Every structure is written in C-alpha cells, then in structure tokens.
Amino acid sequence: MSNAHSHGDGSEHPAAPMVEEITDFEVLEIAVRELAIEHGLFTADDHRRFTEWAESIGPAAGSRLVAKAWTDPAFKARVLEDAVAACKEIGIDWAEPTGFGTPSDYMNLRVLEDTPTLHHVIVCTLCSCYPRPLLGMSPEWYRTTNYRRRLVRWPRQVLAEFGLILPPEVEVRVEDSNQKCRFMVLPMRPAGTENWTEEQLAEIVTRDCMIGVALPRPGRTADIHPVQKARRPVKRTSHPPETAHERKK
Amino acid sequence: MSARKDVLKQQDIIGSLQPAIHVPQNWNYEVEPDLYKAYMHPPHDVGGQFDVPVRYEEKEEEQWELDTYVTCEVLGWRGLWNSEERRRRADNDLGYTLYLGIPYYGRWILAAARMLVDKGHISLVELIEKIAEVKARHGKK
Amino acid sequence: MARSRSPKNPQRPAGKARFKVGDRVRVKDLPNLFYSRTQMYVRGVVGTIAACTYQDVIPEDEAFNRDGQLEQYYIVRFRQKDLWPEYPFDNDTVQTESPERWLEPA
Numbered sequence: 001m002s003n004a005h006s007h008g009d010g011s012e013h014p015a016a017p018m019v020e021e022i023t024d025f026e027v028l029e030i031a032v033r034e035l036a037i038e039h040g041l042f043t044a045d046d047h048r049r050f051t052e053w054a055e056s057i058g059p060a061a062g063s064r065l066v067a068k069a070w071t072d073p074a075f076k077a078r079v080l081e082d083a084v085a086a087c088k089e090i091g092i093d094w095a096e097p098t099g100f101g102t103p104s105d106y107m108n109l110r111v112l113e114d115t116p117t118l119h120h121v122i123v124c125t126l127c128s129c130y131p132r133p134l135l136g137m138s139p140e141w142y143r144t145t146n147y148r149r150r151l152v153r154w155p156r157q158v159l160a161e162f163g164l165i166l167p168p169e170v171e172v173r174v175e176d177s178n179q180k181c182r183f184m185v186l187p188m189r190p191a192g193t194e195n196w197t198e199e200q201l202a203e204i205v206t207r208d209c210m211i212g213v214a215l216p217r218p219g220r221t222a223d224i225h226p227v228q229k230a231r232r233p234v235k236r237t238s239h240p241p242e243t244a245h246e247r248k249k
Numbered sequence: 250m251s252a253r254k255d256v257l258k259q260q261d262i263i264g265s266l267q268p269a270i271h272v273p274q275n276w277n278y279e280v281e282p283d284l285y286k287a288y289m290h291p292p293h294d295v296g297g298q299f300d301v302p303v304r305y306e307e308k309e310e311e312q313w314e315l316d317t318y319v320t321c322e323v324l325g326w327r328g329l330w331n332s333e334e335r336r337r338r339a340d341n342d343l344g345y346t347l348y349l350g351i352p353y354y355g356r357w358i359l360a361a362a363r364m365l366v367d368k369g370h371i372s373l374v375e376l377i378e379k380i381a382e383v384k385a386r387h388g389k390k
Numbered sequence: 391m392a393r394s395r396s397p398k399n400p401q402r403p404a405g406k407a408r409f410k411v412g413d414r415v416r417v418k419d420l421p422n423l424f425y426s427r428t429q430m431y432v433r434g435v436v437g438t439i440a441a442c443t444y445q446d447v448i449p450e451d452e453a454f455n456r457d458g459q460l461e462q463y464y465i466v467r468f469r470q471k472d473l474w475p476e477y478p479f480d481n482d483t484v485q486t487e488s489p490e491r492w493l494e495p496a
Contacts, residue, residue: 021387021388021389021390022384022387022388022389023313025313025317025351025352025354025355025358026313027380027383027384027387027389028358028359028362028380029313029316029317029320029358030383031362031376031379031380031382031383032320032358032361032362032365032376033316033320034379034383035365035371035375035376035379036320036324036365036370036371039370039371041324041327041329041365041370042323042324042326042327042329046323046326046327047316047319047320047323050319050322050323050326051315051316051319054315054318054319054322055315098326102322102325102326103322103325103326103331103332104322104325104332104335108443108444110441110443123296125294125295125296125297125429125431126293126294126295126296126336126340126427126429127293127336127340128353137310137318139307139308140306140307140308140353141305141306141307143353144303144305145295145298145300145349146300146303146305147305148295148296149295149296149297149298149299149300150300152296152297152431152473152484153296153297153431153473153474153477155470155482156479156482157302161302161305162305168479168481169481170481171481171482171483172479172481172482172483173467173482173483173484173485174482174483174484174485175484175485176296176429176484176485176486176487177487178427178429178486178487179427179446179449179463179486179487179488179489180444180446180463180487181443181444181463181465181487225305225306225307226304226306226307227306227307227308227309228306228307228308228309229309230308230309230310230311231311232311232312232313233311233312234309234310234311234312286422289421289422289423290422290430291422291424291425291426294426294429294430296429296430296431297429297430297431297473297474330455331452331455331457333447333449333452333453334452334453334454334455336453337424337425337453337454341424341425
C-alpha cells in the first residue's frame with residue numbers, strides 16, 4: 001500500500017506519485033500477451049473484443065434491475081426465479097462476450113431479496129467472485145484479505161465500518177460466493193420514494209447497496225470511499241469508483 | 250542488480266520474505282501434524298482469520314490491470330485454461346509470500362505466465378528473453 | 391443452466407440429488423492437499439440445505455483440467471453461533487456453496 005494516504009477528512013487520497021518507469025507486472029503482462037498472440041493462442045482482435053465488453057460493464061445495469069424489480073412485481077418474481085433470464089429483459093446477456101459467458105463469471109446468478117427481518121451481504125472468502133456482467137468489476141476493498149477474513153465472522157462490525165448498523169432482530173445473512181453461483185442483493189425500497197420513476201430509483205441503488213454494505217435512501221446517490229489514485233497509466237475510462245457505466249445500447 | 254551491494258541488498262529483502270515461523274527450521278526431519286496441516290492449508294482460504302479494522306478503499310483501475318484481466322479471460326475463452334486452474338495457480342501455488350505480497354492482478358499475470366510454460370505453449374527461455382526485450386523497449390533497467 | 395466453458399470431454403451428468411432443501415448436513419473435513427474450495431471455517435459444522443443449485447465439475451477436478459464428471463451443488467446455511475461459539479447474535483447466518491461429495495447427512 002502506498003504511503004500517500006491522506007488522514008485528514010478520510011474521503012480522498014492525494015494523487016499518488018506517478019511511477020516513471022514501467023513496472024515489472026506491466027512488463028510481464030506485455031510479454032505474456034505478445035507471446036500468446038505470436039503463438040496464435042489468441043488474436044489481438046480477441047483481446048480487443050473482450051476489452052470492449054469489459055469496458056461496457058458497470059453497476060448501472062444492476063441499479064436498473066433493482067429499480068425495475070421495485071416497480072414491477074411480476075419482473076421481481078422473474079428475477080428471483082431465474083435471474084440470468086431476467087437480466088436479458090434489461091439488456092444484460094450473461095452469455096456475452098463469448099457466447100458461453102466469461103470464463104470466470106458463470107451463468108448462475110441468484111438475487112438475494114432483503115426483507116424487514118433479513119439483510120444480505122456478499123463476499124468471496126476464497127478470491128473475489130463477483131457478478132461482473134451486472135455490477136462491473138469488484139471494488140478493491142472487496143478483494144482484500146481483510147474483508148474476506150472478517151465478513152464471515154464479524155459481519156456487524158464490518159458493516160458498521162461501512163456506516164451500516166442493523167438492529168439485532170434483523171438477521172444478517174452473509175453469502176460466501178465460494179463456488180459458481182454469483183450473487184447480488186435486492187435491497188428494500190426505502191420510504192419516501194413512492195412516486196419516483198425507475199430512473200430516479202436507479203440513482204439511489206448504488207453498487208454498495210447491491211453488495212449489501214449500504215442501504216439505499218433518498219439523496220444517497222454515490223458510494224463514498226477513500227480512493228487510491230493510479231500510479232500507472234489509466235486508458236480511456238477507468239472502472240468504478242469514478243465512472244458509473246451506462247451500458248451500451 | 251549485478252553490483253555486489255545490490256546482490257547483498259537483495260539477500261536482505263529475500264530474507265525478510267521468509268514465512269514467519271519463529272522456530273528454527275534448519276533440520277526438518279519431521280513436521281508436527283498441526284504444522285503439516287497448516288502447511289497444507291490453501292493460502293486463499295482466509296475466512297474467519299483474525300484481522301483488524303482498516304480503511305476500505307477504492308482504487309483507480311490501471312491499464313495493465315484491465316489488460317491482465319482480459320488476457321487471462323481470453324486465454325480461458327480460447328480454451329488454454331479454465332477459471333479454476335487460474336484460481337488454483339494464482340491463489341495457492343504461488344505460496345503465502347507472493348499471495349499476500351503482490352498486487353491482485355500480479356497474481357493473475359504470474360499465473361498466466363506459469364500456465365503457458367507448464368503446458369508447453371511457450372518455453373521459459375522464450376518468456377525470459379521476451380521480458381528482457383520488453384524492458385529494453387521501454388527503457389527499464 | 392449453461393456453464394462458462396467449452397468442455398473438452400463429453401459431460402457425464404450427476405445422478406439424482408442426494409439432499410433436498412431443509413435437510414441437515416455436515417461438511418466433511420477431508421485432508422487438504424494442493425487445492426480446495428471447501429473453507430476451513432465450515433468443515434465439521436452442521437448446516438441446512440438452502441437450495442439445490444446446478445450440476446458442475448468439482449473444483450478438485452477442474453483445477454487440474456479434468457472436466458467430464460458433473461456433480462450436484464447446494465447452498466448450505468449455517469447459524470453463526472454454530473460456526474463461532476463467541477458469536478453474539480442468535481439469528482445471524484452464513485451461506486456457502488458445496489458440491490455433494492463434501493456433505494454427509496447429519
């Protein structure tokens with residue numbers, strides 16, 4: 001971890017010093033990619049196509065799914081019955097970009113519905129399994145050994161550190177995504193949103209709400225965490241936190 | 250790197266990477282069953298281990314990280330490996346020192362390199378020479 | 391449900407699922423060697439089948455690129471108090487996934 005942390009307001013790191021020289025991992029990545037292409041293991045076009053897909057995903061799709069489920073009970077029933085099929089209704093095809101999905105995400109999505117007495121939160125204690133086609137890339141903190149170690153044993157402490165304190169009568173259910181299901185939380189629709197449109201509702205369904213470390217509420221439209229600035233080049237759009245990706249139509 | 254003082258500095262760094270088993274390990278004629286079990290425990294299985302609160306932070310995704318992710322996935326798409334092989338290599342075969350000590354996507358790309366050599370798709374010397382060439386191309390010492 | 395892989399071998403489906411939702415099961419504590427996705431923290435602990443999910447290759451095979459035989463997977467629910475004796479809240483739970491061979495009736 002960098003020493004460039006700001007310990008003042010706790011909201012943002014200063015820009016990390018840019019590393020001038022190419023790093024060893026960048027070198028290794030270039031070497032592996034070039035050799036793979038030279039040997040015909042995959043083509044540059046394969047890499048470009050997958051990159052385009054990877055740059056198109058983001059949590060906005062999940063937000064739309066939740067907002068639609070809140071306003072359309074029949075759609076919600078389909079989400080809970082077969083989430084992969086329901087995703088197609090909002091333009092997310094889990095078979096992309098290869099025709100059989102990505103090699104790492106599998107096509108077994110389950111949406112976990114919160115109730116007044118049940119709150120879900122997801123983790124992968126073994127690596128960082130995450131529903132990428134619907135939520136984009138996982139946040140860095142989700143991949144840390146710290147989150148993975150602690151969430152299954154001290155969930156209420158971890159949630160409190162995210163600012164979420166739940167009463168003891170609410171069951172906290174941790175979903176450890178350790179095999180081939182992928183999970184997303186369907187939070188409860190908050191009070192004060194009765195006449196809102198789907199677009200308005202989607203704005204308050206942030207990524208953290210769909211992981212289960214935050215609850216949606218009117219006025220809360222972003223997940224605020226300290227941000228480690230890149231030390232090496234970032235091309236085109238960066239993945240979250242800064243950019244809410246609107247899926248290409 | 251070839252200067253003697255650099256070699257000695259490297260020795261210090263490598264020494265500091267030893268797993269923290271604070272008992273002498275010079276003659277391992279036997280391993281106690283509990284220690285054997287700990288040795289055999291896959292490093293990725295961390296759920297329930299003690300840790301202290303930290304600031305949960307985001308990170309801007311760097312280009313090499315996205316490229317690494319895509320390279321590993323395309324290798325899967327084209328049938329070179331499956332995700333379970335990647336996770337096995339990346340998260341476990343590297344051992345604790347590397348597992349805990351390098352970036353998330355550093356594990357991925359090391360795993361991809363190792364797999365391509367292990368399965369005979371590229372030779373180790375070919376990879377080493379490519380690494381040297383890429384370093385030279387980018388003016389890296 | 392489809393799997394994210396183009397298999398190299400013909401796939402052999404699993405037989406009839408051994409467990410159903412609500413069954414009590416104990417996670418086996420088999421020796422560790424090289425690889426496992428059955429976490430230490432659930433081993434030897436009794437939980438309840440929460441869902442029968444899909445059939446797929448088990449991790450111990452897939453990690454070594456053996457991809458023919460499929461097996462039934464389940465989601466198992468554990469009480470936090472059964473996992474961590476010091477856990478202070480009665481109602482809280484953890485769910486994880488497991489292929490059938492790691493489970494036995496309890």
